[in-house]
Amino acid sequence: MRRVTAVAPEVRGVLSVVVPCFNEEQVLEAFNRELHVRLLELGIPYEVVYVDDGSTDSTLSLLRRFASCDHHIRYLSLSRNFGKEASMLAGLRESTGDQVVLMDADLQHPPAFMGRMLELQREGYDQVVARRSRDHDGRIRTLFSRGYYRLVNHWAEVELVDGAGDFRLLSRRAVDALLDLEERNRFSKGLFSWIGFTTAFFDYADTPRSGGSSKWSYRKLLNYAVDGLVSFNSRPLRLAIHIGLLLSCLAFLYAAWTIGAVLIGGITAPGYVTLLVAITGFGGMQMVLLGLIGEYVGRVYNESKQRPHYLVRERTPSDVARPPTLRARSS
Structure with missing residues (x-):
């Protein structure tokens, strides 16, 4: 593991930020403001791809407004709640940047760390992973989590790093490698490890949600743990x-x-x-x-x-919403 300090990066190409959302109306506006402040500080071309995973609140209305006011923003709205794995896949498929950052919309993945990610990526890493602490997790949950990672790393064919989740930067070739994997039962933590490529880690302090409630119940966490245990070994x-x-x-x-x-x-x-x-x-x-x-x-x-991973109900209305750099890239 490598610890780094924030340095203003000089990265060429477009940065894509993929943000899965499910019922995030309470925090989405604050996240969008913070995200764009940090992106402007980087001083590089960027796009933001929001994926509404069948939200039942006003998340989609907010995304429509964001896209109408900012040409850097695009969005997808799935026909129902397909789960975070499907929404991340949809965002990766929609992204066009040379580097892609995956993060949640609840501000537990601080946008301020994108500078660190880009600095390490400039050194040649294809994956840059922010590994969170467990300061805000309960003792029982922390105990079970650490025990689970020991168990799954003993059995699985890939290594899962405790605290390393979806908050990461991927190079375009790493994204393309992930998109080549068409399996329906996706467990992204394992897939990130399976594709390999050079990877760097840095630690960051866990922060509580800025609003709303966690979508991960103990039942969902148990099912997710079973997915990790059986997805990458027999x-x-x-x-x-x-x-x-x-x-x-x-x-x-x-x-x-x-x-x-x-x-x-x-x-x-x-x-x-x-x-x-x-x-x-x-x-x-x-x-x-x-x-x-x-x-x-x-x-x-x-x-x-062979069913599709997800179905799209709505997307950004027209290509006009895209910045010139991205239109040129995709033409």
């Missing part, structure tokens, strides 16, 4: 085989011990508690392993349907 399936063999061996040994006890001491009355515990334990283990296999089968099923 070792749990091999583990199921090992557990099955172990249980079979234990059952054989227990049967041999029971037969030996009968031959030596005669027939005794069986223990109902032991029988009940054994049936419950083995039944629960079978359900867990069956669910694990079903998780992989379900992913194969989703991939086979």
Whole structure:
């Protein structure tokens, strides 16, 4: 890991900022002001691509107003809530810049750090990742998070860095590599690691949300953790085989011990508690392993349907909203 200090970068080309949004009306205007202040300080051509992930509040109305007032801003509105993975993919596909920054709209990803990202990118890094602290997470959540990263890094084929999320800068070739991956069950943290390329990290202090509430419930976090565990390895399936063999061996040994006890001491009355515990334990283990296999089968099923990752309901009305540098690039 490398620690850096903010330096005014000299980066050529257009910078794209991709911002997924879901029900962010309480903080979106403050974020947009802060973002544009920081972008103007950089002094380079830029575009901002907002992706409305099926918001039910006035997020889309705000994005329409932003785009009508600022030619640097474009937006997409998805037909429903497809999830953050789909909205990030939509924003990456829509971006045209030589460098692309991914960040959330809740100001927990401070726009002020874009200067650091660009400075490191100028040194030749294809990915520059802001790694947050966990100062504002509860003790239980922090404990489970660290335990999860140890577990997934033990099993997965790629390394996931604790605290490294979606807040990062990607070079155009890194973005193109991500867009070449057409899988439907996307786990971006793993995909960022899977594509490789040179990567630099820097730490930043975690900040609370400026408004609204987190969209990540414990149930969603658990499902996301399962995605990370099974998306980049098949070792749990091999583990199921090992557990099955172990249980079979234990059952054989227990049967041999029971037969030996009968031959030596005669027939005794069986223990109902032991029988009940054994049936419950083995039944629960079978359900867990069956669910694990079903998780992989379900992913194969989703991939086979080849449905699109998302559907776009609305986008920036016309190409007039784009700055001249971007029109020239895409023509």
